[in-house]
Amino acid sequence: MPAEKKILLVDDSFFMLELMGRAMVKEGFYCLKAESVEEAFRILAVEKPDIIISDYEMPVTNGFLFRQKLLEDNSLKDIPFIFFTSFDNEEMMMQGLDLQAVDYIGKDTPIPVIISKVNNLLSTVREQHERSLQELRITAEALNLRSVPQQSPQINGFGIEFWHKTFQNYPGGDFIDFIQVDDQYTFIVLGDVMGKKWGAWFFSFNFLSYIRSAVRLCVLDGNVSTASILQKINNVICLDPVLSDVLSTLSLIQLENKTGKLLYSGAGDLPLVYYNAEEDKVRTLASAGLLLGLFPDGGHDEHAIQLKPGDKLVAITDGMIDFEDEAGKKSDYNLFVELVSPVLAQPNSFEKIKNVTFLKDNSKEQVDDCSMVFIEMNLTLS
Amino acid sequence: MIIQAKELNEFLVAQVQVKEANLNEAEAFKQKIISIVDEGHKHIIVDFVLVDYVDSSFLGALVSALKYAMSKDADISVAHLNKDITNLFELIRMDKVFRIYKNLPDNLYD
Numbered sequence: 165m166p167a168e169k170k171i172l173l174v175d176d177s178f179f180m181l182e183l184m185g186r187a188m189v190k191e192g193f194y195c196l197k198a199e200s201v202e203e204a205f206r207i208l209a210v211e212k213p214d215i216i217i218s219d220y221e222m223p224v225t226n227g228f229l230f231r232q233k234l235l236e237d238n239s240l241k242d243i244p245f246i247f248f249t250s251f252d253n254e255e256m257m258m259q260g261l262d263l264q265a266v267d268y269i270g271k272d273t274p275i276p277v278i279i280s281k282v283n284n285l286l287s288t289v290r291e292q293h294e295r296s297l298q299e300l301r302i303t304a305e306a307l308n309l310r311s312v313p314q315q316s317p318q319i320n321g322f323g324i325e326f327w328h329k330t331f332q333n334y335p336g337g338d339f340i341d342f343i344q345v346d347d348q349y350t351f352i353v354l355g356d357v358m359g360k361k362w363g364a365w366f367f368s369f370n371f372l373s374y375i376r377s378a379v380r381l382c383v384l385d386g387n388v389s390t391a392s393i394l395q396k397i398n399n400v401i402c403l404d405p406v407l408s409d410v411l412s413t414l415s416l417i418q419l420e421n422k423t424g425k426l427l428y429s430g431a432g433d434l435p436l437v438y439y440n441a442e443e444d445k446v447r448t449l450a451s452a453g454l455l456l457g458l459f460p461d462g463g464h465d466e467h468a469i470q471l472k473p474g475d476k477l478v479a480i481t482d483g484m485i486d487f488e489d490e491a492g493k494k495s496d497y498n499l500f501v502e503l504v505s506p507v508l509a510q511p512n513s514f515e516k517i518k519n520v521t522f523l524k525d526n527s528k529e530q531v532d533d534c535s536m537v538f539i540e541m542n543l544t545l546s
Numbered sequence: 547m548i549i550q551a552k553e554l555n556e557f558l559v560a561q562v563q564v565k566e567a568n569l570n571e572a573e574a575f576k577q578k579i580i581s582i583v584d585e586g587h588k589h590i591i592v593d594f595v596l597v598d599y600v601d602s603s604f605l606g607a608l609v610s611a612l613k614y615a616m617s618k619d620a621d622i623s624v625a626h627l628n629k630d631i632t633n634l635f636e637l638i639r640m641d642k643v644f645r646i647y648k649n650l651p652d653n654l655y656d
Contacts, residue, residue, distance in 0.1 A: 209547060212570070239573065337602075358606025359569065409613070411606050413638065432638045454639055458609060463642075482602050482638075493566060493599040494630045497637050 169286060170211065172196045174204045174218035174230065175248065180271075184217070184248075187275045188282075201225035201233075208240060214286060217269070220249040220256070231263040244289055246282070297334075304335075311339040311368040312535070319350055319421050323540040325514045329533060331483070336533030337364025337412070338481050339372050345383045352417040353379075354433070354537045356481040357410060358455075367410045371456070374400050374407075375414070390416045390429035391466035394453060398431065398464070401457040411455045415479045417539070424471035424541050429464050431456045434480055437501055439508035441474025446505040471541040476508050483534025484521065514538045548574045551582065554591075558582055559625070559650060561593040567600045572607035579611035579622070588620045591647060595626035605640065612643065625650050 171193045175181050178199060185195045196211055198204035200222060216234070220227040227247060234240045245264070249256075250271040266285060269278055304310075312328045326340050337357030344350050353375055357364040378397045382388065394416050401407045415433040419426050428436060430451030439446050453464035471477070485497045500521065507516035517536065548571050550561045560582060564571055582590055592608065594600070612622045625647035627635060635641045 209574070356602065358602045358609075359572075364603075409610055411609050432640075434637055450637075452639065454643060455609060458613070458643065482634075486601070493601075495599070495634045496630060497633065 168192065168194045169215070170194045170196065170213040171282070172198065172204060172207060172211075172213035172216045174198045174201065174216065174222075174227075176200060176219060176222040180219070184275075184278070187279065191279050191283075193282075201227075201230040204230065205233075212239075213243060214289075215244045215246065215282060217246045217248050217282070220247060228259065228263065235263065244285055246285070301335075309369055311335065311365065311372060313340060313342055317342040317344055317350060319419070321424070321542050322419070322421075323514075323538075323542060324350075324352070325538040325540075326536065327514075327518060327538075328535045329483075331533040334533075335365035336483075337368055338483065338533045338535040339368040340535055340537060341372060341376065343376060343379050345380060348421060349383065349388060350419045350421055351379050352419065352479070352537055352539065353414070354479045354481065354535060355412050355414040355456075356433075356483075356535070357412045359410070367407065367412070370404075370407055371401070371412050371414075374404075375416075379416075388418060388427075389466060390418050390427045391453075391464045394429045394431055394464045395462060398453075398456050398462040399460065402460045404457075408457050411457050413481070414456055415451075415537075417477075417479065417537075419471075419539065424475075426469045426471055426477070426539075428467045428469070429453060431462055431464065432458070434482060434485065434497060437478040437480075437504060437508070438469065439476040439505075439513075440472075441476075441509075442472055444509060446501070446508055448501060471539075473541050473543045475541050476513055477539040478504065478508075478517065479537045481533075481535045484536055486534075513540070547578075549578045554651065557589045557591050558587040559591045559593050561595065562597050565596060565598050567594075567597050567604040569601060569603035572603045575604065576607040576611050579608075580614050583611075583615045583618050583620050590615065590620065590622045591625050591650070592622060593625045593650060594628070594631060595650075597631065598628065600631050600634065605634075605638075609640070609643065621645075623647060 171188055173181055173184050173195060176199055181197045185197050188195045196207050196213060198207055218227045218230055231245060244266050246267045246269055248269050248271060269281060316324045316326055328338060328340060330336055337359050339355050341353040342350060355371060357367045357371060374397055378393055382393045382396060413433040414431040417426060417428045431453040432455030433451065435448040435450035437446060438449050449467055451465060453462045485495050485500045487494055487496060503520045504517050507513050507520055510516060548563055550563055552559045615622050623645035627646060
């Protein structure tokens, strides 16, 4: 069932508000009612309607001024706006159209006609929105802007997999990359720009560009320490006037292809889940670094692990630990570890992790975009 | 309003007024904290007593507000985090960034 559409009615006549309100509720709308523009703004501070229908003639602030004020507010100016009026003065209508009101409804219009106008308008807005999304997607594809790679790297002796799921089909702030600098090292990048949808998605490319350049430049300089690379990335981001206001997590893993030696540093990221095959034990590996861009000194540390055949490592973003059940939304990292631990000892762990986490159970719905990178040292070196 | 603000000695306690602090609230929250800083308050405590769940967008807004506060010689701490939110703060090292108060005076909002 589609989400209830929210409508804000603004009219100084209590009778009109009640009449329209009842009709709208009957048609499945969720109705917010304001008897003045001032009250409308109090509502708009906490609720974001899908559409606003407002009277012209009101004491204190009239409909024109209301529309003007809305247009000055970036977060409100794009809400479709309809004037509801008993006037049919042409000059007034022109004035309204200048204020980007999408339509007029005369007060003598029968309620069913009003409802169908509103419904038509909302579906046009939705179609346009979807078309724009589609166009953006196509443009991003054409520019080869990808925050997630198309395939996993092939490294002899290792299985590297990743999984990424967008939130409600919107691209989000998660990003993944595998940087194969030379025959010797592969860098695995997993991050999450704080925020959702387009804003976060857009910034993920900026973060990725810095990360890619920092990794390559450092390796060229003979510096392969993940902590020092991370600190350099953090320095640049702190100096970037745009990105320093956007924060991102990062798990940076360096894998020495021939030996299975691994270095890990993190910035505000969730601990890695590490399965030691020899001991048949799962433990978590927490880094000390702060979110990228937070402070010039990120306090990044570095963990070294010698992977042995059968060892597995899982890195995730916070979408993987967000759950929703009857009680509401929550984040539970320990639950995630508890769920994945048993399957890490089994073959095909990567596929099984997807099955044991929230995707299995419909009552626990995804609430953010989520990503996972899985690294496994094969049992036999081929 | 996303925040109810109360002064407590040298502190300004900003109580978040939603159960689920997410993307929809993040920007308004950040702007509100910024305006509190601009009013000259130096010690701000964000009270999460009503909040059950915080998403990464909201955390981003909180951290970004902190960066702004620090640039104005102000600081932000947090209070009344539930168990899940406390765990989340510790997991991503936000506990190193914010001072966390377990309690505030009971009669603060009376």
